[in-house]
Amino acid sequence: MTTINDVAKLAGVSKSTVSHVFNNTKFTSDEIKERVLAAAKELNYKSNYYAKTLATNQSRVIGIQIDSPTGSMDTFQKKVINSILRVCSEKGYYLLLMPIASEMNDYFPIDGLILMNPKINDTKSIRAPHIWLGRPSKNMIETAYYVDNDNRNMMQKLTSMLLDKVKSGISFINTAADMTAANDRQMGFQAALQDVANITVNHVNYDRTINRAAFAYDVLKTQMQTQTIDTIIVDDDVMAQGVYKYALENQINIPSDLAVIAISESLESSEYFTPSLSCVDLNEATLGEAIATNLIKLIQDQAIANKELITTNIKIKDSLR
Amino acid sequence: MTTINDVAKLAGVSKSTVSHVFNNTKFTSDEIKERVLAAAKELNYKSNYYAKTLATNQSRVIGIQIDSPTGSMDTFQKKVINSILRVCSEKGYYLLLMPIASEMNDYFPIDGLILMNPKINDTKSIRAPHIWLGRPSKNMIETAYYVDNDNRNMMQKLTSMLLDKVKSGISFINTAADMTAANDRQMGFQAALQDVANITVNHVNYDRTINRAAFAYDVLKTQMQTQTIDTIIVDDDVMAQGVYKYALENQINIPSDLAVIAISESLESSEYFTPSLSCVDLNEATLGEAIATNLIKLIQDQAIANKELITTNIKIKDSLR
DNA sequence: CTGTTAGCGCTTTCAG
DNA sequence: CTGAAAGCGCTAACAG
Numbered sequence: 001m002t003t004i005n006d007v008a009k010l011a012g013v014s015k016s017t018v019s020h021v022f023n024n025t026k027f028t029s030d031e032i033k034e035r036v037l038a039a040a041k042e043l044n045y046k047s048n049y050y051a052k053t054l055a056t057n058q059s060r061v062i063g064i065q066i067d068s069p070t071g072s073m074d075t076f077q078k079k080v081i082n083s084i085l086r087v088c089s090e091k092g093y094y095l096l097l098m099p100i101a102s103e104m105n106d107y108f109p110i111d112g113l114i115l116m117n118p119k120i121n122d123t124k125s126i127r128a129p130h131i132w133l134g135r136p137s138k139n140m141i142e143t144a145y146y147v148d149n150d151n152r153n154m155m156q157k158l159t160s161m162l163l164d165k166v167k168s169g170i171s172f173i174n175t176a177a178d179m180t181a182a183n184d185r186q187m188g189f190q191a192a193l194q195d196v197a198n199i200t201v202n203h204v205n206y207d208r209t210i211n212r213a214a215f216a217y218d219v220l221k222t223q224m225q226t227q228t229i230d231t232i233i234v235d236d237d238v239m240a241q242g243v244y245k246y247a248l249e250n251q252i253n254i255p256s257d258l259a260v261i262a263i264s265e266s267l268e269s270s271e272y273f274t275p276s277l278s279c280v281d282l283n284e285a286t287l288g289e290a291i292a293t294n295l296i297k298l299i300q301d302q303a304i305a306n307k308e309l310i311t312t313n314i315k316i317k318d319s320l321r
Numbered sequence: 322m323t324t325i326n327d328v329a330k331l332a333g334v335s336k337s338t339v340s341h342v343f344n345n346t347k348f349t350s351d352e353i354k355e356r357v358l359a360a361a362k363e364l365n366y367k368s369n370y371y372a373k374t375l376a377t378n379q380s381r382v383i384g385i386q387i388d389s390p391t392g393s394m395d396t397f398q399k400k401v402i403n404s405i406l407r408v409c410s411e412k413g414y415y416l417l418l419m420p421i422a423s424e425m426n427d428y429f430p431i432d433g434l435i436l437m438n439p440k441i442n443d444t445k446s447i448r449a450p451h452i453w454l455g456r457p458s459k460n461m462i463e464t465a466y467y468v469d470n471d472n473r474n475m476m477q478k479l480t481s482m483l484l485d486k487v488k489s490g491i492s493f494i495n496t497a498a499d500m501t502a503a504n505d506r507q508m509g510f511q512a513a514l515q516d517v518a519n520i521t522v523n524h525v526n527y528d529r530t531i532n533r534a535a536f537a538y539d540v541l542k543t544q545m546q547t548q549t550i551d552t553i554i555v556d557d558d559v560m561a562q563g564v565y566k567y568a569l570e571n572q573i574n575i576p577s578d579l580a581v582i583a584i585s586e587s588l589e590s591s592e593y594f595t596p597s598l599s600c601v602d603l604n605e606a607t608l609g610e611a612i613a614t615n616l617i618k619l620i621q622d623q624a625i626a627n628k629e630l631i632t633t634n635i636k637i638k639d640s641l642r
Numbered sequence: 643c644t645g646t647t648a649g650c651g652c653t654t655t656c657a658g
Numbered sequence: 659c660t661g662a663a664a665g666c667g668c669t670a671a672c673a674g
Contacts, residue, residue, distance in 0.1 A: 001651095003650095003651055003652085004651065004652060004653095005651080013660075013661080014660070014661040014662070015651090015652080015653095015661090015662095016652095016653075016654075016660075016661060016662080016663095017659090017660060017661070018652095019652065019653060019654085020653095020654095020660090023653080025653085025654085026659080026660090027659070028659075028660085029659070029660095032659085032660085046427060046428055047428070047651080047652075048375075048430070048650085048651050048652070049428050049429050049430055050371050050374045050375040050380065050430065050650085050651080050652095051375050051650065051651035051652045051653090051666090052651075052652055052653080053371045053652090053666095054369070054371040054372050054375050054650090054651080054652075054653095054666050054667070054668090055651080055652045055653045055654085055665085055666055056652080056653065056666090057666075059371065061417075066406070072403030072404075072406070072407070073399060073402075073403060075396070075399070078394060078396070078399045081394075081418075082393030082394060083393075085387070085393065085418055085420055086393070086420065089420045089423045089425065092425060094417055094418075094419075094425070094429055095417070095418045096382075096415055096416070096417050096418075097402075097406055097415075097416045097417075097418060098415075099406055099407065099410045102410045104410065104413060104415065106367060107367055107368070107370050108370050108415060109369070109370055109371065211589075211590075211592070213590050213592065213593040214592075214593075217593075238588070238589070238590050238593075241590050241593035241594075242593055244593075244595070245593050245595055248595050249595075267559070267588045267590070268532075268559070269532075269534050269559050269562050269588070271532070271534065271535075272534040272535075272538075272559075272562035272563055272565075272566050273562075274565070274566055274569050274570075322667095324666095324667055324668085325667065325668065325669095326667080334644075334645080335644065335645040335646075336645090336667090336668080336669095337644075337645060337646080337647090337668095337669075337670075338643090338644060338645070340668065340669060340670085341644090341669095341670095344669080346669085346670085347643080347644090347670095348643070349643075349644085350643070350644090353643085353644080368667080368668075369666085369667050369668070371666085371667080371668095372650090372666070372667035372668040372669090373667075373668055373669080374650095374668090375650050375651070375652090375666090375667080375668075375669095376649085376650055376667080376668045376669045376670085377650090377668080377669065377670095378650075643674105644673105644674085645672105645673085645674080646671105646672085646673080646674095647670100647671090647672090647673100648669105648670095648671085648672100649668105649669090649670095649671105650667105650668090650669085651666105652665105652666090653664105653665090653666085654663100654664090654665090655662105655663095655664085655665100656661100656662090656663090656664100657660105657661090657662085657663105658659105658660085658661080658662100
């Protein structure tokens with residue numbers, strides 16, 4: 001392994017000069033600079049990452065906590081991570097995957113941390129600069145930085161839009177109740193339903209005991225036994241598959257008998273549902289970009305806003321009337 | 322930050338003793354051990370990861386190259402990575418995401434590297450111990466370690482099984498032609514078709530110009546214009562969605578008019594296709610486990626087999642006759 | 643069985 | 659503008 005000393009020797013300068021040339025940390029004559037660079041190239045010198053980190057106390061590593069019920073990442077996270085990875089790579093940061101609840105995490109001194117999918121009761125204290133994807137729990141929202149979708153607004157807008165066409169009943173199958181996003185969306189849903197009468201309203205949270213499609217299928221079936229529902233909002237397109245299946249089996253026409261919209265599109269194939277599935281574009285790529293950009297600013301002591309809200313857009317397809 | 326010196330001082334021993342206690346690298350009396358541990362606890366001492374790495378030249382970091390057309394991970398990779406992450410975490414290794422073609426990769430000295438989705442022409446030389454997910458290209462297969470599905474066998478078995486019921490024609494929409502997996506599967510497909518006459522046979526590779534569902538839809542449509550196909554194998558369930566859409570639009574009954582099977586299940590919802598979609602379980606979790614376990618053995622200089630083949634299982638559902 | 647000490651490769655004052 | 663030297667925190671011979 002070639003070290004900074006080898007380069008210094010070959011270039012006929014001291015190692016501190018080599019260091020300065022590489023880090024642009026002091027003015028150096030062009031001639032010396034060239035000699036150093038030439039020597040480095042000849043020896044194929046790469047600075048030792050760990051030595052550098054030890055000396056500077058800066059790792060340029062960003063950790064990302066994969067926090068999901070299964071401990072593994074889901075499609076939404078996957079999309080966001082892809083975008084984060086791109087930004088990190090562009091800005092010279094490494095991305096380290098950290099399964100939650102591994103005490104190994106304490107040993108790896110990261111420069112910053114990304115936390116995903118905050119729960120209602122989250123209350124952790126973290127040393128490194130960090131940022132949440134999603135609204136953190138009330139306990140920590142004062143001080144925390146986060147990037148989130150405008151869930152409450154989106155849901156209110158979406159519900160209002162649908163209400164125009166609701167004759168009998170509307171149903172909302174929300175994400176799991178312990179997610180802050182579930183809370184925000186429920187608020188928006190209810191806000192839109194204020195002062196609305198003469199239709200039945202259902203709200204239920206996903207309970208994680210079974211597959212999402214199966215859950216939606218079962219919920220819809222149960223609800224249909226006692227009431228008439230002509231509009232359903234589900235958390236994602238996997239749930240929508242359960243709804244479509246139920247509809248097909250029971251000669252319920254989508255959208256004339258039942259309008260369907262999914263909030264998040266994890267399958268990336270809403271176009272290929274029959275009829276094509278309406279959904280809300282959560283702009284995962286933009287979320288990821290904002291998260292990474294903001295965290296890096298934070299690490300570099302630049303000011304950032306406490307929260308940044310990424311807008312969504314409703315994509316109307318054939319599953320809505 | 323509390324260092325090894327602080328602990329040594331408080332425990333009244335030398336720092337090397339502290340180091341030995343922590344690393345179990347020399348026998349230490351119980352009494353001393355306790356004193357050291359107590360002191361460490363009191364000071365909330367955590368060894369400095371970078372200093373340790375610099376001294377030992379072992380980072381315990383495993384890199385994983387996300388190599389896909391988009392530079393980002395797909396669902397298959399996501400599943401495998403989840404499993405890798407679990408194993409790494411259990412064995413005390415960190416997982417670093419490395420977008421391919423980032424020259425940053427050269428600077429981070431990893432202990433080992435995982436390479437995904439080998440291409441036909443791959444020919445890279447890598448310093449660190451490394452292992453491929455999927456068969457590497459012929460150029461490097463002599464020396465490379467890899468874990469793969471038994472693609473050729475699986476495909477031959479699958480095709481033979483289907484052939485019993487094929488009356489008119491069979492079509493196979495394979496993955497992109499530059500993947501070694503595409504090659505292996507094509508071989509299996511053709512092997513099964515040896516000595517078979519009187520039916521038309523189609524093989525086409527995904528070309529990445531459009532969405533997979535749209536691709537399958539278009540291919541099927543084109544083929545159906547000039548011939549009759551009653552059995553189709555597609556690379557994944559997203560493609561299957563295109564097939565289902567085409568079938569629905571053209572009053573083609575699945576499975577009686579057209580039997581459908583998908584190789585990989587990225588949507589995790591084959592059950593909720595109507596009719597339920599048959600597919601091949603690639604055992605992504607097992608793949609990930611094998612990859613991680615083997616790479617860690619390699620890093621630790623334990624012998625491993627050059628290749629390990631993970632079997633698949635065909636899941637027959639209603640989309641097959 | 644424990645302590646001393648010389649590195650690991652790089653950064654960063656501080657003199658020159 | 660350049661170089662000498664003192665760390666960063668830890669490990670691992672080597673003496674004792």
